[in-house]
Amino acid sequence: MSPENTKELLESETSGGLKTELTLGLPGDSQVQKSGIKRGFTDVVHLNDAIAESQPHSKAQVVGWPPVRTYRKNLMKNGKYVKVAVDGAPYLRKVNLEIYSSYQDLLTAMGDMFTCLTICNVLNERKLMDSANGEEYVPTYEDKDGDWMLVGDVPWKMFVESCKRLRLMKSSEAIGLGSAAPSTPSKGSSISC
Amino acid sequence: MRSFQSMLNYFPEEVLEHVFDFLTSHRDRNAVSLVCKSWYTVERFSREKVFIGNCYAISPERLISRFPRVRSLTLKGKPHFADFNLVPHDWGGYVQPWIESMAKGGVNLEELRLKRMLVSDESLELLANFFPNFKSLVLVSCEGFTTDGLAAIASNCRFLRELDLQEIEVEDRRGQWLSCFPDSCTSLVSLNFACLKGEVNLASLERLVARCRNLRSLRVNHAVPIDALQRILMQAPQLVDLGTGSFGQDPDSDSYNKLETAMQQCTSITSLSGFLEVVTARCLPAVYPICRHLTSLNLSYAAGIYSDELVKLIRHCNKLERLLVLDTIGDKGLGVVASTCKELQELRVFPSDIHGGNAAVTEEGLVAISAGCPKLNSILYFCQQMTNAALIMVAKNCPNFIRFRLATLNPTIPDAVTMQPLDEGFGAIVKSCKGLKRLSVSGLLTDQLFLYIGIYAEQLEMLSIAFAGDSDKGMFYVLNGCKKLKKLEIRDSPFGDVALLEDMGKYETMRSLWMSSCEVTLGACKTLAQKMPRLNVEIINDSDQMEASDDDKQRVEKMYLYRTLVGPRKDAPDFVWTL
Numbered sequence: 001m002s003p004e005n006t007k008e009l010l011e012s013e014t015s016g017g018l019k020t021e022l023t024l025g026l027p028g029d030s031q032v033q034k035s036g037i038k039r040g041f042t043d044v045v046h047l048n049d050a051i052a053e054s055q056p057h058s059k060a061q062v063v064g065w066p067p068v069r070t071y072r073k074n075l076m077k078n079g080k081y082v083k084v085a086v087d088g089a090p091y092l093r094k095v096n097l098e099i100y101s102s103y104q105d106l107l108t109a110m111g112d113m114f115t116c117l118t119i120c121n122v123l124n125e126r127k128l129m130d131s132a133n134g135e136e137y138v139p140t141y142e143d144k145d146g147d148w149m150l151v152g153d154v155p156w157k158m159f160v161e162s163c164k165r166l167r168l169m170k171s172s173e174a175i176g177l178g179s180a181a182p183s184t185p186s187k188g189s190s191i192s193c
Numbered sequence: 194m195r196s197f198q199s200m201l202n203y204f205p206e207e208v209l210e211h212v213f214d215f216l217t218s219h220r221d222r223n224a225v226s227l228v229c230k231s232w233y234t235v236e237r238f239s240r241e242k243v244f245i246g247n248c249y250a251i252s253p254e255r256l257i258s259r260f261p262r263v264r265s266l267t268l269k270g271k272p273h274f275a276d277f278n279l280v281p282h283d284w285g286g287y288v289q290p291w292i293e294s295m296a297k298g299g300v301n302l303e304e305l306r307l308k309r310m311l312v313s314d315e316s317l318e319l320l321a322n323f324f325p326n327f328k329s330l331v332l333v334s335c336e337g338f339t340t341d342g343l344a345a346i347a348s349n350c351r352f353l354r355e356l357d358l359q360e361i362e363v364e365d366r367r368g369q370w371l372s373c374f375p376d377s378c379t380s381l382v383s384l385n386f387a388c389l390k391g392e393v394n395l396a397s398l399e400r401l402v403a404r405c406r407n408l409r410s411l412r413v414n415h416a417v418p419i420d421a422l423q424r425i426l427m428q429a430p431q432l433v434d435l436g437t438g439s440f441g442q443d444p445d446s447d448s449y450n451k452l453e454t455a456m457q458q459c460t461s462i463t464s465l466s467g468f469l470e471v472v473t474a475r476c477l478p479a480v481y482p483i484c485r486h487l488t489s490l491n492l493s494y495a496a497g498i499y500s501d502e503l504v505k506l507i508r509h510c511n512k513l514e515r516l517l518v519l520d521t522i523g524d525k526g527l528g529v530v531a532s533t534c535k536e537l538q539e540l541r542v543f544p545s546d547i548h549g550g551n552a553a554v555t556e557e558g559l560v561a562i563s564a565g566c567p568k569l570n571s572i573l574y575f576c577q578q579m580t581n582a583a584l585i586m587v588a589k590n591c592p593n594f595i596r597f598r599l600a601t602l603n604p605t606i607p608d609a610v611t612m613q614p615l616d617e618g619f620g621a622i623v624k625s626c627k628g629l630k631r632l633s634v635s636g637l638l639t640d641q642l643f644l645y646i647g648i649y650a651e652q653l654e655m656l657s658i659a660f661a662g663d664s665d666k667g668m669f670y671v672l673n674g675c676k677k678l679k680k681l682e683i684r685d686s687p688f689g690d691v692a693l694l695e696d697m698g699k700y701e702t703m704r705s706l707w708m709s710s711c712e713v714t715l716g717a718c719k720t721l722a723q724k725m726p727r728l729n730v731e732i733i734n735d736s737d738q739m740e741a742s743d744d745d746k747q748r749v750e751k752m753y754l755y756r757t758l759v760g761p762r763k764d765a766p767d768f769v770w771t772l
């Protein structure tokens with residue numbers, strides 16, 4: 001479109017509107033109402049909020065956005081991302097718990113993510129070790145109730161459901177951390193090393 | 194002196210036909226057929242490949258009557274936004290009438306390529322039984338069939354060369370369809386069943402691969418474990434394209450080492466995909482032996498591989514021309530791609546988390562790629578945020594874009610730094626990329642961007658707009674300016690009747706227009722339908738939002754219009770009204 005046409009369009013705008021412009025006003029009404037109402041994203045989000053309310057953790061979603069094919073979306077549906085922090089490291093990573101099927105898988109992934117760490121299974125305790133400084137890290141997690149627990153004591157699926165975030169805690173600090181013993185998951189029970 | 198035209202008239206038809214043989218593009222052939230009657234006649238009898246971008250634009254009978262020697266047919270059905278759940282499943286796009294007509298018409302069909310069409314088992318059985326020379330079936334984003342239909346194809350197509358299924362949900366009937374390929378079938382060149390959810394008989398697969406010595410492309414599904422994959426590769430070192438299936442395994446097992454050895458034999462593999470269930474990156478080194486030959490790599494289903502490991506793999510792939518990844522690669526990872534993959538032409542970065550919580554790519558990654566990869570011409574980029582400055586830089590670095598698609602996870606997000614609309618950034622893209630054919634925009638955008646598009650995007654054929662613009666002027670700028678526009682799809686934007694009706698003749702020069710959640714009213718759609726008999730104007734009323742009452746002022750939720758030579762379609766379901 002040439003710039004001249006644009007000018008023409010703009011000029012006719014100022015001289016009283018395009019001839020074909022439809023209005024919502026009554027006949028004889030001189031006020032020309034703008035027919036375009038910007039449909040903001042927030043408007044659509046409010047419409048969807050009612051639906052979203054039933055799903056406590058979901059953000060309001062617009063149908064068909066982001067524009068990802070159904071096939072791919074179905075593969076992504078299983079996504080529970082939790083933050084993983086490592087004591088002493090200045091960055092956080094995120095991991096999708098739903099793609100793993102066991103604690104071993106998860107530990108392997110954490111070993112991959114924080115490549116300085118290797119898994120060492122000492123006396124059936126699952127730990128990660130930094131070979132550079134000899135530090136031992138114990139995987140812990142914050143559960144639904146806000147308590148910090150040792151990773152590994154509850155059935156895997158239960159863990160995935162209740163885990164809010166992960167922290168690789170230095171062994172030395174992990175003393176006194178709760179473990180999901182059958183009676184009371186309270187802080188203060190000791191860990192045997 | 195005789196005119197050139199009359200000299201050409203003296204050419205015997207065989208000569209013309211021979212010349213036309215060199216024309217492979219359907220656009221060239223279409224142009225040639227318009228020159229004169231004799232060229233039209235020669236061309237139509239010699240055309241073997243037909244492309245139909247909208248299956249409702251023409252009827253199968255007219256296709257066969259004009260091109261009786263057609264051997265290869267490409268058909269597209271549902272509108273593009275059907276990919277994102279905006280179109281009900283049974284809207285239409287049935288392949289059955291096409292196959293029936295071709296069977297009746299004695300067409301010697303060898304190849305059928307379908308996109309977004311409804312395909313039934315009955316259709317597949319018909320295909321398998323009525324076309325003895327059938328060689329190639331490619332289905333993309335289709336639905337409606339089960340593994341029984343695949344079994345019919347496998348059993349009956351004696352010369353089958355290609356069976357390619359992409360992104361399809363196929364109902365699994367546990368019938369061992371793969372075992373239906375008879376022992377006499379040795380003609381397969383390409384087999385892609387990566388998207389199938391069900392099990393396959395591994396022994397049958399291995400035997401099939403062993404006897405098809407011309408097999409070049411094999412993409413298996415998640416049900417094929419590493420040890421089977423390794424045995425298959427030993428039988429098929431000539432493979433050029435491999436889809437690895439799940440690739441999930443215990444990396445310390447013997448299979449992993451054997452796989453690496455098998456990979457070393459496969460010196461021809463240039464395209465790699467799969468990795469459907471990778472949970473640890475430790476198995477990735479098994480593919481390192483083939484990385485340096487790879488020109489195409491698809492890691493976009495590998496949710497379990499994180500940035501560091503992705504990068505380690507990509508560092509080996511310096512010949513890559515095409516890369517598909519998840520946004521877990523991060524901006525830093527894209528930086529590595531930029532410095533390693535100097536031949537890169539196409540990049541797609543998909544979101545790993547629908548809710549955007551895990552999004553790890555921003556404008557920085559895009560700028561890095563544009564700076565490092567001068568041959569880049571096609572991009573699909575899902576990102577957390579974008580800036581005008583970044584887009585302007587990208588436009589400067591890469592003036593060769595043919596396809597540019599950007600999707601911000603929040604569709605109306607402004608420039609992350611200036612909080613301004615992203616008009617200037619996208620404007621720079623259309624201004625700089627003179628060959629741009631396809632564009633998808635997102636973020637906070639005003640009519641100004643559409644003015645830029647109308648002025649500068651001279652080669653634009655397809656435009657996707659969502660949550661953008663301020664008024665009818667925006668749509669008008671595009672329709673008025675983009676002379677080569679073929680497909681326009683708009684959702685959730687304030688364009689209404691004035692823009693729709695401004696230039697009704699324009700729609701006959703386009704394939705289709707989609708407008709959903711805009712400001713268009715029923716009355717305007719009726720006016721358009723009445724004035725333009727060669728358009729089908731369809732209203733999709735799938736959520737019963739509209740009443741059949743004659744309230745012309747009610748807003749239309751979904752409208753899809755397309756040019757057609759055959760009038761309203763007869764297979765429209767109840768919720769589709771053709772005005």
